[in-house]
Amino acid sequence: MLFLLWDTVSEKHARLFRKFRQTLRKQKNVSRKHLKLWEKDNSIMQEPTETILRFFRRLIPERLFIIFQPYYHKILSGFASMLYRRPSKNLIVIGVTGTNGKSTTVEFLSEILTEAGYRVASTSSIRFRIHDREKTNTAKMTMPGRFTLQKFLRSAVRAGCTHAVLEVTSQGIRQFRHANIDFTIAVITNITPEHIESHGSFEEYRKAKAELFALAPIHVLNKDDKETYDHFLRIPADERHVYSVLDIPKKLHLKIPGEFNKENAMAALTAARVLGVDDKVSMRALSQITYIPGRLEIIQEEPFGVVVDYAHTPDALEKVYESFDVGTHKLICVLGSTGGGRDTWKRPEHGRIAAEHCNSIFLTDEDSYDEPLDHILKDVERGFYKAPSLQTKKLHYEKISDRKKAIEKAIMSAQKGDVVIITGKGSESVMMGPDGTRIPHDDREVVRTILAQRKKNHGNGKGGLSHTA
Known part of the structure; x- marks a missing residue:
C-alpha cells in the first residue's frame, strides 16, 4: 500500500513541477539564469525524487561529498x-x-x-x-x-x-x-x-x-x-x-x-x-531496420550525400570517415569537441583524424558548456598538423562558432558527388552552453531545413552517395 501511495504522489509531484515551471516562465521578476538552472535540474520529469536529491546534494560541501560519495550513491541505489x-x-x-x-x-x-x-x-x-x-x-x-x-x-x-x-x-x-x-x-x-x-x-x-x-x-x-x-x-x-x-x-x-x-x-x-x-x-x-536515429543516419543521398552521426570518440570518428572515404568523392566535415574539461585529450586526436580523411573542415560548437569555445577549437586545430596526409594534400578549414551556420556553409559548399559528414551530436535535441543553458538544436532538423532552402534556390541535380557496407 505504501509503495502504491508513493507512485501516486510521484505522479502528482511531477505534474506540480511542470505547472511550477510554466508559472516561473511567466514571471518577469525571475532571473533568466535562475530559471535555466531550475529547468536544468528538472529536465527529467519521470521521477521527481531525482530533482529533490539534486537540491539537497547542493547543500553538502564539495570536499565532504567527495569523501562520502560512494556510500551516498550506493545507499540511494538500494x-x-x-x-x-x-x-x-x-x-x-x-x-x-x-x-x-x-x-x-x-x-x-x-x-x-x-x-x-x-x-x-x-x-x-x-x-x-x-x-x-x-x-x-x-x-x-x-x-x-x-x-x-x-x-x-x-x-x-x-x-x-x-x-x-x-x-x-x-x-x-x-x-x-x-x-x-x-x-x-x-x-x-x-x-x-x-x-x-x-x-x-x-x-x-x-x-x-x-x-x-x-x-x-x-x-x-x-x-x-x-x-x-x-x-x-x-x-x-x-x-x-x-x-x-x-x-x-x-x-x-x-x-x-x-x-x-x-x-x-x-x-x-x-x-x-x-x-x-x-x-x-x-x-x-x-x-x-533502415536507420538508427543519429547513428550514421543518411539524410540525403543525391546529388550529394549528407550524413549525421553521434561519433564523439577518436575511434568512432575514424570509422565513420572510413565508411565514406572511398576515394571517389570529396568529404566535407563538420565537427567540434565537448567542453567543460571533458576528455580534452580527444580534441587534437579529432583534428588529426579529420585532417587525414576530410577535404574541407568546418570546426564549430559541440556542447561547450562553461569553457570558451575558441579554446576548444584551438585544441582540435592543433591536431591538424599531426596528419601525415597534409604533406600531399591541401586542407581547407574554417572556424564558425554558430553550429547552424557551420552546417549551412558546409552544405552550401557541397557539389555533386560530395559527402557532408556532421558528427558529435547525432539525434540529440539540445546544445549545452554556459550555466547549464540548454539550447534547442537537432543536427538532422537543421540539415533538412537547409536542404529544403538550397533546393528551392538551386534546384536538384543528380549524383550519388557511395559508402562501404
Whole structure:
C-alpha cells in the first residue's frame, strides 16, 4: 500500500513541477539564469525524487561529498530498488556496455526480441521505450538516475514486458545506477579510451565497465577486440558466448552502412541466440531496420550525400570517415569537441583524424558548456598538423562558432558527388552552453531545413552517395 501511495504522489509531484515551471516562465521578476538552472535540474520529469536529491546534494560541501560519495550513491541505489519493489526480478534484463556501438546494439537487440514476439523495454542515449510507447532521451544522460531507472523498470513490468535491454555506462556504474538490477546477460561491444579525466586512467575506465559483468551470469564478448576480450575472460561467468564480425551470416543484409555496424549486429544476434531466438528471426528483424536515429543516419543521398552521426570518440570518428572515404568523392566535415574539461585529450586526436580523411573542415560548437569555445577549437586545430596526409594534400578549414551556420556553409559548399559528414551530436535535441543553458538544436532538423532552402534556390541535380557496407 505504501509503495502504491508513493507512485501516486510521484505522479502528482511531477505534474506540480511542470505547472511550477510554466508559472516561473511567466514571471518577469525571475532571473533568466535562475530559471535555466531550475529547468536544468528538472529536465527529467519521470521521477521527481531525482530533482529533490539534486537540491539537497547542493547543500553538502564539495570536499565532504567527495569523501562520502560512494556510500551516498550506493545507499540511494538500494533505496530506489526497494521503493519500486525490485522490478528487475520480473524481467530478463540485458545490459549492453562498451565505448562505441552501445545504443545501436540496444536498438538492434530490441527489434530482434520484438520480432520474436516479446514485449520489450529499452533505454539508450537515443530513447526510452516500453513496448509500443517511446520517448526521446533529451536528458544529456545515457543512463537515467537510480530512481528514474527503477521506476522505468516497474513501468515495464506493469506494461507486461518480459525483457529489458539497458545501455550501461561507466559513469552510471560509478554512481551505482546499475546496482540492485538483476542482469541476466552482459554484452560488451568494444573498449577504447574514453572518460579518462573522469576515471583517472584507461585501466580504471575498463574496470568500471567490467563491474557490469560481475553482476550477470551470462557474458557476451567481442573476440575482435582482443585486448578487451582477454581481459573480460578473467571475470567468472556461468556461460560465455563469443562473437566476431567474421561469423556474420552471409544471408544477412543490413541496410545501415558501416563495417562497425556488422559488429553491433553480431553482438545483438549472439545475445538473441542466448535467449533462444532463431537466427532467421534475428536476420529478418535486422534487415528491416533502415536507420538508427543519429547513428550514421543518411539524410540525403543525391546529388550529394549528407550524413549525421553521434561519433564523439577518436575511434568512432575514424570509422565513420572510413565508411565514406572511398576515394571517389570529396568529404566535407563538420565537427567540434565537448567542453567543460571533458576528455580534452580527444580534441587534437579529432583534428588529426579529420585532417587525414576530410577535404574541407568546418570546426564549430559541440556542447561547450562553461569553457570558451575558441579554446576548444584551438585544441582540435592543433591536431591538424599531426596528419601525415597534409604533406600531399591541401586542407581547407574554417572556424564558425554558430553550429547552424557551420552546417549551412558546409552544405552550401557541397557539389555533386560530395559527402557532408556532421558528427558529435547525432539525434540529440539540445546544445549545452554556459550555466547549464540548454539550447534547442537537432543536427538532422537543421540539415533538412537547409536542404529544403538550397533546393528551392538551386534546384536538384543528380549524383550519388557511395559508402562501404
